Amino acid sequence: MASGVLRTLAALGCGLVFGLGLAISGMMNPAKVIGFLDVAGDWDPTLALVMGGALLVAIPAYRVILKRRRPILSGGFSLPAEEKLEAPLIWGSALFGMGWGLVGFCPGPAVAAIVTVLPAVLGFVAAMIAGMALHAWFSGELTRRKRSSGDTAPNPR
């Protein structure tokens, strides 16, 4: 189980570098994020450099890494297999965009900002987790309904 411990430590280290990056870049500040999203107002494009800079590293790195047979600490790559563009992807992203524009927090910076213990941050993260739980419950309920209607279908009465 040594590789399990190493995987956990690797995740801790990656989270740490990620959190540092968010804090240094200003992504953790909703006022700055809104200034970046506000293209019609006093537009502050500096966060585009953060996103662009991260992509500039990630694109070539992924190219090289994904040519390997497997990652260093794990048996295989866990990549999303789905390739179709379905409605939930679009609608979910639209709802997310609405919330992001409303407050200026997306999930990473919001979680990282918990350390400020500001009531506004804690309230946002609590609501976000409630939203995630609501979705988990909702999709569980849907599959349950589908399954039970499937069970009764061959036996009509």
Next chain:
Amino acid sequence: MIGFAVALMMLLNGRIAGISSIVGGLLTPKSGDMAWRVAFVVGLLLGALAFILAVGGQTPVDVLASPLAILMGGLLVGFGTRMGSGCTSGHGLCGTARFSRRSIVATAVFFGVAMVTVFLARHVF
């Protein structure tokens, strides 16, 4: 640094560093799948904390929205990222970096809607 973190996560663990999926996965527990998620979130908190301590607490985190908007926004971000299978890190960064069509479309949608929302909130209402 964010790019390095994302690359390292793929090189070592073979995982997408998508925050909404990492946190969301904690809500639907599967055995053997929890430790790395908790560790990543703890790392995220420690990274942010380290920076705040290093600069002597001078990190601005200004939430301008009203309490009602904060709660509404939180619900929308939580529900929306799970329904759309990703957020700024998962789709915007990891997905775009491997040229996933789904991620590029999702990123265009949430950036577009966010910009329209900010426009409406700031310049119309």
